Amino acid sequence: MFVDTMSRTEFYYGMTRTVKALKRIHAAGRKVLEYKLFQSISTGTYWHMNNLWNGLNATSGNSLNNESYFQVAAKFFSKLKEAGYKTAYHRDVCYAQTWSNLVGARTVPARPVNFTESYADYQRISKLLQIDDDGLNKPSCEMARSTTGNVNTWAKDGKCFNGRNYVEDQLKYLMETQKQWILQDRKFFSFFETCVNHRFSLMSGMELDIFLPDYLEKITRYDNVMTVILSDHGNKFDRNYMKGAYPEAYVDQYNPFLFIILPKNSQMYFDEKELRALEVNQDRLASIRELHYLLAKFVDVPKPAEALTLLEEISRDRSCNDFPRKDNIKRLCICEHTKMPATDPELSAIVQTAQNYMKKRVNKNSKRKDCCLNITFDKPNSSSFYKYFNGKDDWTYTGTLRVANFTYQNSDVIFTFSMIADKGMNKFSVQHFDRIDSYSRFEFCTSKCKTDLVKACLCK
Numbered sequence: 001m002f003v004d005t006m007s008r009t010e011f012y013y014g015m016t017r018t019v020k021a022l023k024r025i026h027a028a029g030r031k032v033l034e035y036k037l038f039q040s041i042s043t044g045t046y047w048h049m050n051n052l053w054n055g056l057n058a059t060s061g062n063s064l065n066n067e068s069y070f071q072v073a074a075k076f077f078s079k080l081k082e083a084g085y086k087t088a089y090h091r092d093v094c095y096a097q098t099w100s101n102l103v104g105a106r107t108v109p110a111r112p113v114n115f116t117e118s119y120a121d122y123q124r125i126s127k128l129l130q131i132d133d134d135g136l137n138k139p140s141c142e143m144a145r146s147t148t149g150n151v152n153t154w155a156k157d158g159k160c161f162n163g164r165n166y167v168e169d170q171l172k173y174l175m176e177t178q179k180q181w182i183l184q185d186r187k188f189f190s191f192f193e194t195c196v197n198h199r200f201s202l203m204s205g206m207e208l209d210i211f212l213p214d215y216l217e218k219i220t221r222y223d224n225v226m227t228v229i230l231s232d233h234g235n236k237f238d239r240n241y242m243k244g245a246y247p248e249a250y251v252d253q254y255n256p257f258l259f260i261i262l263p264k265n266s267q268m269y270f271d272e273k274e275l276r277a278l279e280v281n282q283d284r285l286a287s288i289r290e291l292h293y294l295l296a297k298f299v300d301v302p303k304p305a306e307a308l309t310l311l312e313e314i315s316r317d318r319s320c321n322d323f324p325r326k327d328n329i330k331r332l333c334i335c336e337h338t339k340m341p342a343t344d345p346e347l348s349a350i351v352q353t354a355q356n357y358m359k360k361r362v363n364k365n366s367k368r369k370d371c372c373l374n375i376t377f378d379k380p381n382s383s384s385f386y387k388y389f390n391g392k393d394d395w396t397y398t399g400t401l402r403v404a405n406f407t408y409q410n411s412d413v414i415f416t417f418s419m420i421a422d423k424g425m426n427k428f429s430v431q432h433f434d435r436i437d438s439y440s441r442f443e444f445c446t447s448k449c450k451t452d453l454v455k456a457c458l459c460k
């Protein structure tokens, strides 16, 4: 079960009923494993899903050449068929607009909204995947068009004409499909994808939390089902402002969730060593590729020697530098130095950098040089400035600085800063700053200073 775009933090904040259900299920004897250091390899769905089906590094150039997402997926699904599985591929994304449409396209496609053409494509895809059940995939376009006016089923409030959220129908359909196969004693593999949280605000997918607990309680009554629930990356609220000001947003972006509910008699499916690894790896750095090789155990897909799997203990020392990620942006490794207090020399450098920066900014932006104050900052204590490792080369520092040479009606003036430093931590540079107090009250004098940088100007 794949929930697009939901971080682990968001899961715990928003999916409170589901969290409780998972705890209940665990307490009742079905082992629920959680991989806390599940690391995004990218901010894009496309790359993750390719890695889910082929386990390969999507950036290496050899895994996706001339292959569309569905061609990659089809290879895995054909292995499932060879191994005798019934297969389902359920998603709430209309085939006319999806991150993965287009057979034959190499990369994330431009988005055609030609329903007839797309439908023909979709039929080719279903055939390619050899899926036995495709859920609400076909009606999803019409559902979307009639309720939201475009091709996104999950846009707006996700409600159908009957007033119910479409996720409810989707999950019911999944349950019924699985129940049928269980009753027929068939092996099955179902992939369920929802974009219900993909609405550009925090926890827009909370409807899922209304229906998912019930689904999980029901499916775990069947002893021989293993359920995997995962996301690929966090919501997009990390963009622009948030990431500059709050590195916690990086965590949102790069730490999705991964839960595995093992079958009741898990020793029927995994040996002792594998079960131990599944336990231990809950606290080891893992990615969607290691999940691929867990699934690959059940079909005839060999694991290359250099690839890791959740079924073997991952080294405690594994770092993000040990595996490539599809990123061209500043990144965060969830396992290392997620948050460390800045050291004393770093704090001195931070103060110096901030003072120089403010002086330059104010002078550059003011017509009159003499009316904004040259700010000096107190040296902060280490609990008000933290650093985050960005990957190979640099660090991000964020925190607050108190202005030492100015108060406003006896209250402190506080700035927040985000800086990066190079590997040797010699050179600090400001990425973003903001002011916590209400600086609009200084407008009377900042207009006199003719500065457009109101928040940086403390009037003399």
Ligand SMILES: [Zn+2]
Binding pocket: 004, 005, 043, 044, 045, 046, 232, 233
């Ligand atoms: Zn995604």
